[in-house]
Amino acid sequence: MAASLDRACRDYLAYLAIERGSSRNTIQSYGRDLDRYLAFLAKRGVVAPDDVTREDAEAHVRELHEMGLASSSVQRAASAMKGFHRFMVAEQICENHPTADLALPRKPERLPDVISREDAARLLDEPFRVDPRPKARQTGEPDRSNVAAFRRDKAILELLYGCGLRVSELCGLDLRDVLLDEELLRVMGKGSKERVVPVLGTAARALVSYLEEWRPLLAVHGRPGPAVFLSQRGSRITRQAVHALVERYGRMVGIEGLHPHTLRHSYATHLLEGGMDLRMVQELLGHASVSTTQLYTHVDRTHVRMAYLQAHPRAGLREG
Template sequence: MNLERARGEYLNYLAVERGSSENTIASYGRDLARYVAWLVERGVSDPEDVTRELVEAHIGALVEVGLAPASVEHAVSAIKGFHRFMVTDEICSAFPTSDLPLPAKPSHLPDVISVDDAERLLDQPFPSTPAGLRDHAMLEVLYGCGLRVSELCGLDQRAIQLEDGLLRVFGKGEKERVVPVLGAAAAALEDYLDRGRGALVGRRPTDAVFLNVRGGRISRQSVHATVEKYGRVAGLKGLHPHTLRHSFATHLLEGGADLRVVQELLGHANITTTQLYTHVDRSHIRRVYLAAHPRARE
């Protein structure tokens, strides 16, 4: 049985025995059609003649033409399943993908701003209006507490314990965590609650902390627009709320905070997610090394 016929058998197996969806079968069919055509162009049509080197060369070709990493991973999954099926169904004995790993996904490092940029952003003059006090408090809390936008928008007054310097935050999956609110973030939040929020409250009472001009809970879109606006004034074009969260984590780690503590503050279930924030600059690593290693300066 040649590769093209085996491909048809595999797709039929997915449909009949595995009950795969039409979309899955179609996408696997496209990946395997490209794979089989590539092999046939190189004179390989018998499943027994496919080698590990050929499989890896095909994957390399997909990367070279600029296929997205997720698309390459999907193609590799299809190829691995195809060869496993051929061995299991005794179409061939060659199994070139038996221990072939999925391609590693590139790590997308979070965008961060420097400490100087953060200070320039937060120390700029904010309007002394209710909305201006709110905007200042929002930016300070995003950077000072590492909140997600959804967490900031969902913050209620009963969750604020300024006397203890704490916020109760509900993150993904409604998981509750407690984060410190201290220093400039606490001062800006208290100022807004004392002098700004009351003027924004509408006719319908609400426990929401951050309000829009109509007295309702502020939206994610409004927070994004606010952060971008003040970022532009501070010379930080395209500033995103999540950048402030990333910067919060990175600056804590650069300041010597324990990774586990930062994980808890961010509300990450898995520490591998927090490790994305450990991209401290090399000068910081060098300073820590020089200060800590007993023979670094000899």
């Protein structure tokens, strides 16, 4: 009996997870995209892999545009469709390849949001000048867990900006990944690709303070396991909690709608402005392609002009 599209889709997602080592987020996103695609095909009476036509695939892409999805979302969905059909042909599930030369929607170049060096300094310093007052337990003794969470937040912000971590990477950090003697963090990035990034300066000091003094106060409230960053219940902190705290501290210093990825973008931009080699920034960010990192070179060209003026012997000459 020929395989159904549903069964083939499950096999494809398993292939991405096991053989390709794709991240959980990628698999979940592709799963949602393909569920929507198969539902669209089912409405057209298409349930077998060899029955899908080029017209079906193009009609689905048009429908995604008409639904108002962002271009990036349509592009990801089209990539999922192409990968799915390519997999079915490679696995001899079918001979039909309706998306072989399906053009991917062009993804508009969007410059990443960044904050200035001055705003980064205010974010990391101003809210943390004075610790909050400890709460009082029923016994009258001070409960310093709120202070511990406050100092945890400081360490989180410092690492997001000081190490350029993605939220998922920060939340996934385990104690064994913190190599303090070497001033390094071992980070598990997209596609389960491991990289090592330096943790120095204020980021290192905030992390050491948190681990030695404040994490133990949070750990007593639950089963912390190996997680570096804990919630006030003593469990591994969630991405949603990190998003919320970044936005909250941003508001404190007048930066509305601050997103954790903005701190990663700012990290990359400020490194390039400081003169770091593009390939080195690529390695620190964990980008598979340098073309992704190059986007940061378009964010602010002011530093390029200033460097040119300082370096070139005739840049500052005026006609006499």
